[in-house]
Amino acid sequence: MLASELAAQGGKINSVKMTPRTFSESDYCNQKRVSCIKFHPTKPFLVAMSMIESLKFAERAAISGMSFDSNVLIMNFSDNHIITLAYVLETPIEVSTIEFHPENPNVIIGGCLNGQTIVWDLSSADHKITAGAKQKADGGGGGGDDDDMPAAAGGEEDEKQQTVVKMKHLCQSSIIASHKNFVADIVFVPGTTNVDKRNPSDGKSTHFLSVSEDGIINIWDTRQVDKEQLKKTPEYIWKPFLRMDVFK
Secondary structure, three states: OHHHHHHHOOOOOOOOOOOOOOOOOHHHHOOEEEEEEEEOOOOOOEEEEEEEEOOOHHHHHHOOOOOOOEEEEEEEOOOOOOOEEEEEEEEOOOEEEEEEOOOOOOEEEEEEOOOOEEEEEOOOHHHEEEEEEEEOOOOOOOOOOOOOOOOOOOOOOOOOEEEEEEEOOOEEEOOOOOOOOOEEEEEEOOOOOOOOOOOOOOOOOOEEEEEEOOOEEEEEEHHHHOHHHHHHOOOOOEOOOEEEEOOO
């Protein structure tokens, strides 16, 4: 209707033809489905997606409580012709939801199917497993700012090579103090809201909420799982700062 009105008024209609781009990775995507997708907060061409086993409800119920080695993939969309894989974040438990830390985009929080929360830090050299080159299909050079992209080992990176970095998790919450059902969503508390009056956040987003079908809302302090803090107290057990029961 709008197009007809514009045509009648002599206006011009601009149309944009979008070329679809596909991503296929047999090593990590085979028999998997995507549970969550999140854009990098400062570099929108970087996208993280969590992968879980593609199971029917009855199959999932039959194996309830079991864990699967899984991955969170971070992809680079800066190239106009091809989607490339930048990071593979390993997890011992399937991840149902993910969220980038608003104050430190190198930190990613994951909510697991068993109710635990998990943390990765892309800047932690101690948690880097491998950094290897994978052949990239022809189709033009990459574009955009690559500050967060891993550097190729041993000299200049070939234009047709994509460097994939595998990371292990930085910390995982105590299963006893975590949710009793899968984590449905993670939301960071704005820096203007002071959650801990004894240890104020100084205007930064340091806490996040996790929600689940168990009727519990957990509030977590991310400052306790900073990589430098964990080096000082490696035996630290991550528990929620505050727990609220929304069911009576």
